[in-house]
Amino acid sequence: xxxxxxxxxxxxxxxxxxxxxxxxxxxxxxxxxxxxxxxxxxxxxxxxxxxxxxxxxxxxxxxxxxxxxxxxxxxxxxxxxxxxxxxxxxxxxxxxxxxxxxxxxxxxxxxxxxxxxxxxxxxxxxxxxxxxxxxxxxxxxxxxxxxxxxxxxxxxxxxxxxxxxxxxxxxxxxxxxxxxxxxxxxxxxxxxxxxxxxxxxxxxxxxxxxxxxxxxxxxxxxxxxxxxxxxxxxxxxxxxxxxxxxxxxxxxxxxxxxxx
Amino acid sequence: xxxxxxxxxxxxxxxxxxxxxxxxxxxxxxxxxxxxxxxxxxxxxxxxxxxxxxxxxxxxxxxxxxxxxxxxxxxxxxxxxxxxxxxxxxxxxxxxxxxxxxxxxxxxxxxxxxxxxxxxxxxxxxxxxxxxxxxxxxxxxxxxxxxxxxxxxxxxxxxxxxxxxxxxxxxxxxxxxxxxxxxxxxxxxxxxxxxxxxxxxxxxxxxxxxxxxxxxxxxxxxxxxxxxxxxxxxxxxxxxxxxxxxxxxxxxxxxxxxxxxxxxxxxxxxxxxxxxxxxxxxxxxxxxxxxxxxxxxxxxxxxxxxxxxxxxxxxxxxxxxxxxxxxxxxxxxxxxxxxxxxxxxxxxxxxxxxxxxxxxxxxxxxxxxxxxxxxxxxxxxxxxxxxxxxxxxxxxxxxxxx
Numbered sequence: 001x002x003x004x005x006x007x008x009x010x011x012x013x014x015x016x017x018x019x020x021x022x023x024x025x026x027x028x029x030x031x032x033x034x035x036x037x038x039x040x041x042x043x044x045x046x047x048x049x050x051x052x053x054x055x056x057x058x059x060x061x062x063x064x065x066x067x068x069x070x071x072x073x074x075x076x077x078x079x080x081x082x083x084x085x086x087x088x089x090x091x092x093x094x095x096x097x098x099x100x101x102x103x104x105x106x107x108x109x110x111x112x113x114x115x116x117x118x119x120x121x122x123x124x125x126x127x128x129x130x131x132x133x134x135x136x137x138x139x140x141x142x143x144x145x146x147x148x149x150x151x152x153x154x155x156x157x158x159x160x161x162x163x164x165x166x167x168x169x170x171x172x173x174x175x176x177x178x179x180x181x182x183x184x185x186x187x188x189x190x191x192x193x194x195x196x197x198x199x200x201x202x203x204x205x206x207x208x209x210x211x212x213x214x215x216x217x218x219x220x221x222x223x224x225x226x227x228x229x230x231x232x233x234x235x236x237x238x239x240x241x242x243x244x245x246x247x248x249x250x251x252x253x254x255x256x257x258x259x260x
Numbered sequence: 261x262x263x264x265x266x267x268x269x270x271x272x273x274x275x276x277x278x279x280x281x282x283x284x285x286x287x288x289x290x291x292x293x294x295x296x297x298x299x300x301x302x303x304x305x306x307x308x309x310x311x312x313x314x315x316x317x318x319x320x321x322x323x324x325x326x327x328x329x330x331x332x333x334x335x336x337x338x339x340x341x342x343x344x345x346x347x348x349x350x351x352x353x354x355x356x357x358x359x360x361x362x363x364x365x366x367x368x369x370x371x372x373x374x375x376x377x378x379x380x381x382x383x384x385x386x387x388x389x390x391x392x393x394x395x396x397x398x399x400x401x402x403x404x405x406x407x408x409x410x411x412x413x414x415x416x417x418x419x420x421x422x423x424x425x426x427x428x429x430x431x432x433x434x435x436x437x438x439x440x441x442x443x444x445x446x447x448x449x450x451x452x453x454x455x456x457x458x459x460x461x462x463x464x465x466x467x468x469x470x471x472x473x474x475x476x477x478x479x480x481x482x483x484x485x486x487x488x489x490x491x492x493x494x495x496x497x498x499x500x501x502x503x504x505x506x507x508x509x510x511x512x513x514x515x516x517x518x519x520x521x522x523x524x525x526x527x528x529x530x531x532x533x534x535x536x537x538x539x540x541x542x543x544x545x546x547x548x549x550x551x552x553x554x555x556x557x558x559x560x561x562x563x564x565x566x567x568x569x570x571x572x573x574x575x576x577x578x579x580x581x582x583x584x585x586x587x588x589x590x591x592x593x594x595x596x597x598x599x600x601x602x603x604x605x606x607x608x609x610x611x612x613x614x615x616x617x618x619x620x621x622x623x624x625x626x627x628x629x630x631x632x633x634x635x636x637x638x639x640x641x642x643x644x645x646x647x648x649x650x651x652x653x654x655x656x657x658x659x660x661x662x
Contacts (some may be wrong), residue, residue, distance in 0.1 A: 002438060002440075003351045006390040013520045020354055049518070052518075055468075077613045080513075085397075085399075085400065092369070092372070094454055096369075096376040096455075097376060098459060099373050099376065099455065100376040100379070104302075104454060105462065106455070106458045106459050108462045108519070110461075111455075111458075111463060112459075112644055114363065114459065115419070115519075115643075115644045115645060116365070117419060117420040117421055117644070117647055118296075118645060120420070120513070120647065120649070121513075121644065121645025121646055122518070124513040124515040124646055125516065125517070127515075128515050129513060129515055130512060130513050130515045130526075131512070131617045132513065132534075133511075133647065134420060134427060134431070134511075134647070135418070135419050135645075136416050136417060136418050136419060136423070137416070138402070138415060139397055139399040141399075141415075143527035145414070145415075145416045148435075148440075149416070150436075152434040152440075153434065153440055155434070155437070155438050155502075156261075156434045162353060169515070171387045172384060172420045173383075174265070174372075174392070175387070176385065177390060177396075178392050178393075193614055204440075206634050228411075247469055249269070249415060251416070252356070255321065
């Protein structure tokens, strides 16, 4: 059994701009109104890097900054886990387009932005964070894989960990093959010490994932891998003890127990 | 951390297929680099291409995964009986208790590059048969290995550029320590593609000739492709003699620049220090360091300063990238296998192509093979975004005698 304390949360997605308003939607206190995701400029980056940051980096740094502010913990001290199901679609598309031309050429910035750990790199630069960080991918299981890795980091000695899971949409023609409709990101600051925050325990299960009763939110959960986290966020928004199951790999799911 | 036993390991690289060919190439001091003629790339650089990848056929049930990267994975799984030995251990532990942790930087993106050249002239659509999930996505490699071997446990791709397949050892170690699994397949596969060939050229990081790590006139890296695999279990007291153990893994972030290392190698030093701490050892316990040593002026200078700060100038070290090229996301796994072979053969491979070692780099850089009993060796891997990892390997007999 792996466990942690949830110390801070960040959310950005279609019609969702931060954790507070998202929590109100998930509690049913406010209606969910779908609207294109708005990604804030990465204010913490130095100007040169800020200009180079694409949508994926904006999303990851945006949700990360929200969660860190919510937790009230300096970002520089956090071990970081970045999870993305599909990487930076815009950059991938631009590179493949450039390489398909008569005279292949890639811009240097585009190339270093193409690495899956670009957001992790920009995060560490933005916040002077020299702690270990990782960037991982498990396709549609990426949120679960990131959560597992974050809890394992705590188990193996990290005091607090930032988990950021995020997906951005691909432009055509890749969009047809990976139809992510819009950007969605979630970040959690997780602590090891059993004080403050909401207790979280994780175990493997064969049970199917929990669903959301609101059809639009359930559609979002199904359409964007990072939004597979929504049942956890909904339980968290109610500040009640309880249990949810999240999608992980086809053969197993993750059972999460919350104790406020 | 508790030591892990690397029960089986293998690699396929430009040096050769399997452990014996890899060891023979290192012993003979043969470089596998050659002028780039990869699939129409018009580049003045040298690469390490693995022979025979195009001829590899995936098992029929996994035909949808067909691409250069998964073929290279399959080629390595077929060496040294790795797949058979893995299946035996999976039967022993149960498929759900075996994790798969793979590193790659570009997975099957070569197929996407080709598909973009074949876009429909009217609609811009990619050609029929294009496989996103099983080929392009970074998880495609891990998914392929998982299905090829028949595991059902946790699985993840680590994608931190050139440290990807070093960091998989650390990720697997954490999951073993938490008792979520009893064994892990770790490794890395990266295959040649235009994205990395043209990308590193755009950063002016590729050498026009074969790379010359730690040479005073080194002028860049040589890109290569490789696959490396290792089977990890808790060491307990079951390993012995020349069995290879992972004693420590250390990770850090530079927090400096996306594509340049910290000039003093501060992040690299912290990763090496963390590996020593995890193993509860200190610098004088390390007999040889397999450097990241890409051959770019700034990378080698930063790494030399980091090594010097921790180890002084006495510990023999070398980069094997003059022989194998830089296999990017597979470099960590390939060089883990090279370290295991070095420990077993009591051989410190000399760095190839280095004519005049840079005297301003304060390390004991080997330019020729040296035979000596080795107890513990360190392997460095550093990636874009400042993602650093160092791994500490040992012979079981040396680790026991302490």
